[in-house]
Amino acid sequence: MHAFLQQLINGLSIGAVYALIALGYTMVYGVLRLINFAHGDVYMVGAVIAYHLSQGLANSGAPVALSMCVMFLAAMAGCAALGFAIEYFCYRPLRTRPRLVSLITAIGVSLLLENLFQQSRFLFGPTPRSLPQAFQSRTVIEFFANSSTPITITNLDLVSWSLCLAVMVGLRWFVLRTRMGLALRAVSYRVDTAALMGINTNRVISMTFVLGSSLAGVAGVVDAMRYQVDPLMGLQQGINAFVAAVLGGIGSIPGALLGGLLMGLVQTLLKGWILQGAYSGYADAAAFLVLILVLLARPTGLLGKPAIEKV
Amino acid sequence: MESDRAKPTMVHAARIPSWLVNLGILLILVALWPLSRAFDKYMDGYYLDLLIRIGIAITLAVSLNLINGITGQFSLGHAGFMALGAYTCGVLLKHYSPQGIELRLLFLFFVILGGLVAAAAGVLIGIPTLRLRGDYLAIATLGFGQIITVVLNQIENVGSFEVGGSAGLHNIPMVSDFFWSYFWALICVVTVARLAYSAKGKPFFAVREDEIAAAAMGVDTTFYKIAAFVVGAFFAGAAGGLSATLSGDISPESFNFIRSIEIVMMVVLGGSGSLTGSILAAIVLTALPELLRIAEGWRMVVYALVLIITMLVRPEGLLGNRELWWTRRRLGPSTGPSTNAVA
Numbered sequence: 129m130h131a132f133l134q135q136l137i138n139g140l141s142i143g144a145v146y147a148l149i150a151l152g153y154t155m156v157y158g159v160l161r162l163i164n165f166a167h168g169d170v171y172m173v174g175a176v177i178a179y180h181l182s183q184g185l186a187n188s189g190a191p192v193a194l195s196m197c198v199m200f201l202a203a204m205a206g207c208a209a210l211g212f213a214i215e216y217f218c219y220r221p222l223r224t225r226p227r228l229v230s231l232i233t234a235i236g237v238s239l240l241l242e243n244l245f246q247q248s249r250f251l252f253g254p255t256p257r258s259l260p261q262a263f264q265s266r267t268v269i270e271f272f273a274n275s276s277t278p279i280t281i282t283n284l285d286l287v288s289w290s291l292c293l294a295v296m297v298g299l300r301w302f303v304l305r306t307r308m309g310l311a312l313r314a315v316s317y318r319v320d321t322a323a324l325m326g327i328n329t330n331r332v333i334s335m336t337f338v339l340g341s342s343l344a345g346v347a348g349v350v351d352a353m354r355y356q357v358d359p360l361m362g363l364q365q366g367i368n369a370f371v372a373a374v375l376g377g378i379g380s381i382p383g384a385l386l387g388g389l390l391m392g393l394v395q396t397l398l399k400g401w402i403l404q405g406a407y408s409g410y411a412d413a414a415a416f417l418v419l420i421l422v423l424l425a426r427p428t429g430l431l432g433k434p435a436i437e438k439v
Numbered sequence: 440m441e442s443d444r445a446k447p448t449m450v451h452a453a454r455i456p457s458w459l460v461n462l463g464i465l466l467i468l469v470a471l472w473p474l475s476r477a478f479d480k481y482m483d484g485y486y487l488d489l490l491i492r493i494g495i496a497i498t499l500a501v502s503l504n505l506i507n508g509i510t511g512q513f514s515l516g517h518a519g520f521m522a523l524g525a526y527t528c529g530v531l532l533k534h535y536s537p538q539g540i541e542l543r544l545l546f547l548f549f550v551i552l553g554g555l556v557a558a559a560a561g562v563l564i565g566i567p568t569l570r571l572r573g574d575y576l577a578i579a580t581l582g583f584g585q586i587i588t589v590v591l592n593q594i595e596n597v598g599s600f601e602v603g604g605s606a607g608l609h610n611i612p613m614v615s616d617f618f619w620s621y622f623w624a625l626i627c628v629v630t631v632a633r634l635a636y637s638a639k640g641k642p643f644f645a646v647r648e649d650e651i652a653a654a655a656m657g658v659d660t661t662f663y664k665i666a667a668f669v670v671g672a673f674f675a676g677a678a679g680g681l682s683a684t685l686s687g688d689i690s691p692e693s694f695n696f697i698r699s700i701e702i703v704m705m706v707v708l709g710g711s712g713s714l715t716g717s718i719l720a721a722i723v724l725t726a727l728p729e730l731l732r733i734a735e736g737w738r739m740v741v742y743a744l745v746l747i748i749t750m751l752v753r754p755e756g757l758l759g760n761r762e763l764w765w766t767r768r769r770l771g772p773s774t775g776p777s778t779n780a781v782a
Contacts (some may be wrong), residue, residue: 163574198491218747225754228513232707235700235748240743247736367696374578413589416582424567427575 130277134402136393141285143392144292146353148347149369150376150384151299152211152340155392158316158379160229162219168366169241172359174203176245176252178324179259180358187259187421196287196349203345207302211341212334214309220330245359256358275310288350296385303357303381308335316379332418368395371419377432386430394418397426461675462734464629468622469713475618486615491685494620494720495678498627500705501714502674505631507703508711510641510667511647513573516564516580517675518703519587521701522694523560524676525603526591526683529683534600536612550680558669558675567663572650584699591691608683613753615685623681627674632714634670642665647712667753708749710756715763 130411149171156164157261177200185195218237222230245252258264314322315332323329351365368391376387398411422430478487503517528549537545560583567579593605602608634640642663645653654660683689705724709716725747731738749757 135770161574163577193455218751221751222754228707228711229750229754232704233747235704236747236750240740240747243739243743247740326636363696365742371578374575378574389554407593409593410589413586416585416589420567420579420582423575423579424570428620 130272130275130279132397132401134277134279135396137279137281137285138400139396140389140395141282141288141392142396143180143372143389144370145291145350145388147292147385147388148288148350148389148394149365150294150373150382151381152344153370153373154376154378154384155336155340156188157373158263159312159319159333160223160230162230162234164340164372165231165338165366166214166237167344168362168369169238170207170214170362171344171348171351171365171369173210173241173363174207174345175352175361176348177203177206177345178263178349178352179252179257182259182263186262188276192262198326199263199349200346204342204351205345208338208342209293209346211337211344212299214341215337220333238366242359242362251352252357252359253361256356258356261354262288264279264325284350284354291346292385292388295346295406296382299365299381302434308332323367363400368415371374372413374429375419375422377429380429380431380433383429383431390430391415448515462715464625467693468625471618471621471625475616475621478617480498488685489726491615491617491620492682493722493725494624495615495681496674496687496702496705496725496739497624497718498620498678498681499702500680500709500717500721501624501627501631502671503702504706504709504712504714504717505634505643506656506667506671507706508713508717509631509635509647510643510664512667512669513577514580515577515696515699515703516582516584516587517671518694518696518698519558519580519584519697520560520642520672521679521682522587522591522691523557524679525549525609525683525689527553527556527676527681528680529608529689530597531601531609532614532684533611542614546619546684550619552675553680554673554676557679561668561670561672562665564672565668571679571779581696581699584694584696585676587647588691588695588781603690605691606749607692609682609688611687613684614650615681615689620681622687623674623677627677627760628714628718630670630674635714644712674736687721708746710758710760712760713758713762716756716758716761718759719763723757 135237149167152167153164153205157161181199182195186266188195190198211369214237219230222233246254254373263396264284265284267280269284271279303312311322311327311332312335314325315325315329319329322332347369351361355361369388372391373384374387374388375384375391376383395411395415399412403411403414426432446540465749482490499521500519503514506512506514507518528546531549531552532546535545564583567576571579591602592605594602596602631777633642642660643666644657645658646660647664650660679694701724705720707716708724709718709720727740728738731741731756734741
């Protein structure tokens with residue numbers, strides 16, 4: 129039972145990060161119908177920014193909480209700028225073209241970022257590196273501390289949950305209550321009609337990328353503290369988050385949260401609780417199997433609107 | 440060529456009688472053998488290896504073009520089919536490790552068997568296409584490819600057959616050569632070309648252009664979509680078998696998502712639906728990383744940049760919707776696969 133509860137906590141924590149990344153996929157898909165393959169690498173850039181800052185901050189003697197805030201803000205700003213640049217230079221010129229073209233360009237951008245950060249010693253280099261000890265996860269709450277299998281909650285669990293919750297509430301307010309959010313909904317409903325209604329669609333699309341990328345940056349910082357920083361970390365995590373977005377219904381913001389948490393739970397519970405030992409390696413396959421089954425039963429995901437086909 | 444310009448509609452290749460074409464194909468097949476022998480003897484191993492890899496890439500790109508470009512079913516799981524073929528062929532060949540002439544015969548048999556295993560998986564993947572379109576299908580095929588990689592990572596043995604698990608399978612007899620690589624490339628190109636550019640192949644394009652309209656005209660869209668997956672998967676499996684016996688070492692990681700993406704890039708860069716475009720792109724994208732060796736570690740950075748710039752400058756792909764010898768667009772402005780039709 130303790131093992132189950134522990135995996136539940138881990139799953140929700142990992143799932144919260146998936147949800148943060150999945151939001152970027154889902155928002156971009158919502159307005160452009162584009163699978164932004166470079167999104168996973170924007171997340172990686174967030175982690176790299178955190179790594180570089182952490183080197184300086186650890187030596188400066190600033191309080192850890194303050195340093196972490198600085199890291200989060202810097203990663204958000206850096207990733208937002210990167211997301212804006214990617215959209216402006218790579219996707220905007222191709223917007224009237226078949227979407228497959230943008231997709232391949234997105235893959236090109238993804239390859240570029242991965243290889244650039246692997247190759248350039250100045251930017252990062254090929255070997256994965258950890259953040260200084262001060263920024264790594266540590267246990268803050270412990271239940272059943274006397275038993276052989278205590279249940280622990282780390283500071284990163286708390287950070288990722290609160291971030292996820294704050295982002296969710298913030299986004300909901302933004303999308304439903306602000307003029308920009310209204311424009312966002314209009315654009316995702318139909319781009320050309322939205323433009324006819326006087327909405328500056330270019331600005332809305334740019335803003336979507338800025339917002340999604342900054343959330344990826346946040347997720348990158350959390351994972352940089354939890355695991356290691358690796359130029360290729362965006363690959364697997366990007367696929368996982370993307371699957372989460374699809375699972376919840378791509379294009380739907382609450383869907384990204386639901387899909388992310390579900391994906392995190394399914395993966396961790398399968399790995400650490402159901403398929404123990406030799407079979408735990410199959411957990412990744414099981415997640416994709418769930419995805420395919422969900423798609424077959426409900427192609428638009430759990431919370432997605434069923435697409436009406438017009439002839 | 441001149442006569443083509445006079446005709447505004449359906450442009451065909453220069454009107455060569457079909458028996459002559461068949462004879463030509465046969466002659467090339469026969470000529471491959473001495474050519475292969477000569478290359479084995481006189482050519483530098485590095486260039487020969489590159490040539491063989493280009494042949495395999497052509498098979499992969501053209502077979503994916505049937506699914507992605509011609510039938511418009513966006514698949515991101517081609518490396519999964521390739522893995523099935525590679526492992527079928529590699530595991531069996533290593534287990535029996537025959538010698539001499541027996542080796543070549545068994546190799547041919549196992550490559551076909553690998554193709555058939557992949558084709559069977561193609562039926563399995565074809566079934567979701569009945570319900571899923573566009574991006575959703577792409578995701579389902581991506582999931583399929585991932586599942587194959589994960590499962591192959593876990594399996595160490597099947598009975599007395601060594602599969603290798605995450606360490607990969609090593610010391611497979613290296614029987615792939617120039618002849619087999621281009622033998623399969625030629626068979627693949629001819630099959631797909633014959634399928635696409637015959638009366639029997641019109642429904643493939645019809646499914647791509649508008650599935651609902653095609654169904655309304657009496658096209659059995661289910662059949663043609665699954666057919667595209669089965670034929671495409673067969674050749675991907677065969678290409679997998681060839682690549683397994685080229686280096687002698689395979690691992691699940693060599694057939695991951697990135698490999699699928701590479702093949703999709705060949706199709707899109709060459710121009711979706713253009714067979715000669717796929718061949719051209721397969722050659723360029725296989726040779727480019729080698730040409731960029733002077734850039735050393737930076738070559739993948741340059742490669743990515745070249746890809747992005749090509750797509751920005753020429754979004755319809757190198758050849759667009761045309762074949763190399765066509766002077767005119769065939770189906771009006773290139774619209775790409777039906778995935779673009781968003782209401």
